[in-house]
Each structure stands twice: as C-alpha cells, then as structure tokens.
Amino acid sequence: MMKNYKAIGKIGEGTFSEVVKMQNLRDGNYYACKQMKQHFESIDQVNNLREIQALRHLNPHPNILTLHEVVFDRKSGSLALICELMDMNIYELIRGRRHPLSEKKIMHYMYQLCKSLDHMHRNGIFHRDVKPENILIKQDVLKLGDFGSCRSIYSKQPYTEYISTRWYRAPECLLTDGFYTYKMDLWSAGCVLYEMASLQPLFPGANELDQISRIHDVIGTPTGKTITKFKRSRAMSFDFTFKKGSGIPLLTASLSPQCLSLLHAMVAYDPDERITAHQALQHPYFQEQRAAEKQAPARPRRKASALCPKRPVAPELLSNNWQPAQEGSKQKQPLKQEEDHPRRHGPAYVMALPKLKLSGVTKQPSYSSPALQSVFAPGTTRKVPVLRPPKCVGPNQKTDTQKDIQPNLRQYRRPTVERRGGGY
Numbered sequence: 510m511m512k513n514y515k516a517i518g519k520i521g522e523g524t525f526s527e528v529v530k531m532q533n534l535r536d537g538n539y540y541a542c543k544q545m546k547q548h549f550e551s552i553d554q555v556n557n558l559r560e561i562q563a564l565r566h567l568n569p570h571p572n573i574l575t576l577h578e579v580v581f582d583r584k585s586g587s588l589a590l591i592c593e594l595m596d597m598n599i600y601e602l603i604r605g606r607r608h609p610l611s612e613k614k615i616m617h618y619m620y621q622l623c624k625s626l627d628h629m630h631r632n633g634i635f636h637r638d639v640k641p642e643n644i645l646i647k648q649d650v651l652k653l654g655d656f657g658s659c660r661s662i663y664s665k666q667p668y669t670e671y672i673s674t675r676w677y678r679a680p681e682c683l684l685t686d687g688f689y690t691y692k693m694d695l696w697s698a699g700c701v702l703y704e705m706a707s708l709q710p711l712f713p714g715a716n717e718l719d720q721i722s723r724i725h726d727v728i729g730t731p732t733g734k735t736i737t738k739f740k741r742s743r744a745m746s747f748d749f750t751f752k753k754g755s756g757i758p759l760l761t762a763s764l765s766p767q768c769l770s771l772l773h774a775m776v777a778y779d780p781d782e783r784i785t786a787h788q789a790l791q792h793p794y795f796q797e798q799r800a801a802e803k804q805a806p807a808r809p810r811r812k813a814s815a816l817c818p819k820r821p822v823a824p825e826l827l828s829n830n831w832q833p834a835q836e837g838s839k840q841k842q843p844l845k846q847e848e849d850h851p852r853r854h855g856p857a858y859v860m861a862l863p864k865l866k867l868s869g870v871t872k873q874p875s876y877s878s879p880a881l882q883s884v885f886a887p888g889t890t891r892k893v894p895v896l897r898p899p900k901c902v903g904p905n906q907k908t909d910t911q912k913d914i915q916p917n918l919r920q921y922r923r924p925t926v927e928r929r930g931g932g933y
Contacts, residue, residue, distance in 0.1 A: 511580055511589065514542065525657060530594060540577060541594045548586035555581050555588055563634050563656040564590075572625035574645060574654035595652065599701065600641035603708055612764060615705050618644075619771075620798040621651035622701070626694050626786035629653070633662045635691035639698055640677045641705075662691055675720055676700065676710050680731070681780050683721055684739045684747065692780035695789070699775025703757065706764055711757070711776075728778055729754025735779045767794035 517530040520541060531542040549555050556562075564576040578591035599618070603610065610618075622644060629636060636643075636659050643655040660668060668687040679696035681689040703711040712727070714720025730749045731739075740747070757772060771794045774784035784792070790799075 511582070514540070514591075516542075523655075531591070539594045541592045543590040543592060545588040545590075547588075549581065549588050550586060552581065552583075555579070558588075559659055560656045561590070563659045566632055567629060567634065567656075570625070570628050571650065572621045572652050573628065574652045592654070593647075593652075595645035595647040595654075597646055598642050599644040599646065599705065602646060603641070603705060606708055609708050610705055612706070612768060615702065616768070616794065616798060617649065618646070618651050618705065619698070619702055620790070620795050622653065622698055623786050623789045623795075625651070625653040626698060627790060629659075630662065630691050630694070630786055634659050635662055636694050636697075638674065638677075639694050639701065640674045641701055644701065675717065676713050678720065679780065680721070680724060680778055681739065683717055690780055692783045692785070695775050695783050695786060696780075698786075698789075699772055702768075702772055702775065706768070707758070724778075725749060725752045725754065727754055727757060728776065731778045738779075765794070767792070767796075770794065 513534050514531040515534055517532055517539070520528040520530050522528070525547060526543050526545050529542045529544060531540050532538070533540060561576070561579060564574070567573045568575055574595070575593040576590060577593065580589045580591065581587075609615075622639075626636070626639075634656075636653065636656065638655065638658040639653070643653065645652045645654050666688050668689065677697040677700045679689060679693040682693055700711045712720060712723045714723050730752045736747075736749070757769070757776075771784075771789060771792050774792070775789070777783040789795075
C-alpha cells in the first residue's frame with residue numbers, strides 16, 4: 510500500500526518513529542506518515558499498539574489528530590500510520606517570536622486544547638505527554654497528536670514513573686512511584702498556556718531534582734497533607750525546606766485576571782485540587798468562546814460521529830459557575846522500543862484498526878467532593894466506532910503565523926533526549 514504514496518520530505522523524528530510528508534498518488538492529497546522504527550512480527554502485536562487503539566477510539570473529533578490508514582508490511586515488519594497533515598506545532602509557532610501571541614489567540618488555542626483533553630478523559634484515556642511539540646495547528650484549528658504514551662484511565666496503578674517531557678511533568682509524577690492520574694494532563698496544559706503567553710517555559714528543570722526545586726521556587730512547597738499523601742506511595746522518604754514561592758512570573762502584564770485564574774487552577778500542586786478539563790471549559794476565561802460556539806451555525810455531522818454513543822454528564826458540570834475540582838483517576842508505561850525481530854514474509858496490506866482495551870471495571874473511582882460528581886459516568890457502555898478514511902482531504906496550506914524574528918527574551922536549551930522535532 511505504501512506504493513500509493515510518494516515521499517515529499519522529512520518533517521521530524523522521535524525516539525520511536527520518524528514523520529514524513531507524503532503525497533497520495535491516487536488523489537493527490539498530502540498526509541503525514543508516521544513510520545515506526547520498531548519492527549512488528551504479527552498483526553496481534555500491531556493491534557496492541559496503544560497509539561492505534563487510542564486514535565481509533567477517539568476519532569472522529571475536531572481537536573484530535575485524524576488517523577486515515579494503518580499500513581503494516583508483514584514481510585519487513587514495518588508499520589506506518591497515515592495521519593492528516595498539519596501546518597506546524599505550538600513549539601514551532603512560538604519559536605523565535607519577539608512578541609507573545611495575543612491573548613485572544615491564546616484563548617482560542619487553549620479552549621480547543623481543553624476540548625481535546627475533555628473528550629479524551631471522558632473516553633477513558635489520558636495522554637501523559639502533553640507539550641508544545643504534540644499540539645498541532647492548521648489554519649487556527651488545534652489538534653492533539655502523538656498518543657504513543659497514553660494509557661487507559663481504568664488500568665491499575667502504579668504507572669511508569671518516568672513519563673512525559675520533564676518540563677511539563679506534574680509533581681505527582683516526580684514524587685511518587687507511579688501513582689498519578691489523568692490530572693497530570695491539566696498540569697502540562699497549564700505549562701503550555703504559560704509558554705504561549707511568555708515565550709518561555711514555566712519550569713525548565715535540568716534534572717528531576719532541579720525540576721522540583723523550580724516548581725517550589727514558583728508555587729512554594731506543598732502542604733503537609735499533600736506531602737503525606739505523596740509519601741504513602743513512595744518507597745523513599747523526602748522532606749522539603751519550606752518555601753513560600755515567588756508566584757507565577759508576570760512576564761506578560763497584558764494577561765487578564767481570568768487567564769491567570771485558569772493558569773493557577775491548572776498548576777495546583779495537589780492533583781485533587783487541580784481543575785479538570787471539563788471544568789476548565791466552564792471557566793470564566795472561556796466565556797467568549799462558549800458564546801461564539803452557541804452563535805455559530807450548526808455544522809453537518811460526519812457519518813462516523815453517529816456511531817459515537819452519547820455519554821451522560823453530571824448536572825453540576827453543566828453549570829457556568831466554575832469551582833475547583835477534587836477528583837482523580839489512574840494509568841501505566843510507555844511503548845518500549847524492542848529489538849528487531851525475524852522478518853516474516855507476506856504481502857503489505859491495510860489492517861483493520863483494533864478495539865480499545867479498557868481493563869477492569871467501567872466505573873471510574875472518584876475522590877470525595879461536596880459539589881462535584883465524577884466526570885466519567887458510571888455504567889456507561891463504550892462502543893468503538895468504525896474508522897472510515899475520508900475520500901478527500903484538503904491539501905496542505907502553510908499559514909503565515911510563524912515569524913522569523915530573533916527573540917530578545919532569555920532562551921533555554923530544551924532536553925535533547927526528550928525534545929522531539931517537527932510535528933504531524
């Protein structure tokens with residue numbers, strides 16, 4: 510099937526894959542091909558790939574990257590994911606800018622990011638690697654991509670300790686032996702919000718100890734209750750010298766109080782006090798976005814969306830009166846890069862996408878809260894929609910939003926091992 514595509518140029522490369530811009534020779538449209546470096550021995554091994562399961566389960570959604578085809582060559586053991594082609598990622602958008610994005614633009618992008626997180630969490634998945642490189646943009650539409658590290662919310666703790674790029678890693682990921690929840694995605698989203706507003710990372714730690722130190726310098730040391738909670742899930746003991754914290758640097762004085770309120774709610778130290786994606790969508794900061802959505806004409810629904818079951822939402826979550834959350838959930842490790850396996854012979858073909866495996870019960874445990882029920886409705890049955898590749902996708906059109914201007918702000922070197930170039 511790869512004979513139907515022509516390679517145009519390399520977009521980026523990560524630890525487990527490289528992304529190449531491809532043109533479909535049948536329809537002339539452009540796509541992003543994520544070629545896995547790992548070799549696969551069987552269809553079952555491909556079916557168990559977490560990224561395919563997640564994209565199958567989450568599509569279609571306007572803020573989730575669309576997966577068009579999965580191409581597996583049994584003879585060579587190679588696997589390629591054919592995805593929609595985006596213009597750039599957030600890191601490329603803000604790199605080299607002299608002035609930050611306007612708050613209206615930041616609001617527009619953050620609203621879409623929260624929508625993608627809300628959809629993902631409601632479907633029992635959390636990302637674990639939300640960062641500017643994995644947030645993609647095309648013509649002002651934002652989509653979350655790279656689900657290689659995602660986990661099911663219903664899988665059993667503890668999860669992998671070393672997950673997500675360090676600068677966007679939540680305290681519970683740094684201070685416990687894998688006892689963290691989907692709330693880690695909101696911490697990462699808060700770090701992305703600050704980076705878009707200031708053009709600088711909020712917590713650019715050189716290592717894990719430095720990462721925690723930088724968090725404490727800004728937010729302050731956690732309360733005794735939070736420390737006790739973290740110690741229960743950590744083999745080693747730790748104690749911190751008290752720090753009040755300087756507060757989040759106001760490098761962009763033009764940010765509204767509502768924006769700063771949302772930012773503080775996203776980077777709350779204790780995950781039980783951190784806002785959820787659904788609550789973030791109800792935050793006063795997004796009042797203009799919600800009003801614009803109501804006034805927008807109804808769009809025709811895609812046929813595939815009719816197969817997505819509607820999930821009931823707690824009435825409290827539909828209120829416009831925003832309040833901090835107290836709830837949580839659970840997950841496990843990223844895809845490991847394996848050694849090359851003996852290659853099997855056989856034809857290349859497009860494989861059927863697998864169903865998402867949600868282990869255990871279908872009821873998500875929730876933390877106690879006087880005013881908030883769990884986001885995930887108990888007893889909900891989840892039927893995975895059949896993914897149908899669309900007949901036509903618009904050609905890639907570069908936007909004129911990226912500026913080649915030398916920055917005058919202080920620049921940081923990002924971690925070489927964890928920082929992935931490009932986007933798809």
